[in-house]
Amino acid sequence: MTTRIKPRSPALLVFLPDGSGALxxxxxxxxxxxxxxxxxxxxxxxxVVNKPRANAKTSPxxxxx
Numbered sequence: 001m002t003t004r005i006k007p008r009s010p011a012l013l014v015f016l017p018d019g020s021g022a023l024x025x026x027x028x029x030x031x032x033x034x035x036x037x038x039x040x041x042x043x044x045x046x047x048v049v050n051k052p053r054a055n056a057k058t059s060p061x062x063x064x065x
Contacts, residue, residue: 004029004048005036014044 006027007014014023017035027048030036039045 001032002029003032003036004050005040005045006048008043008046012044014039 004027005023007023007025010025015021016023017033023045036045040047
């Protein structure tokens with residue numbers, strides 16, 4: 001399962017499990033494994049909840065002009 005997570009605060013450094021750097025302040029899509037479950041439980045990171053977008057339907061196109 002893939003989830004977008006970000007650090008609890010922009011100043012907090014949360015290292016990636018592979019040692020390649022830190023989690024960016026705006027978040028990253030990650031596979032939830034035991035490492036990220038533990039970071040969530042500790043409160044180091046938060047899951048980003050995507051709000052559903054408003055219905056973007058527009059009025060139907062008019063035929064003829």
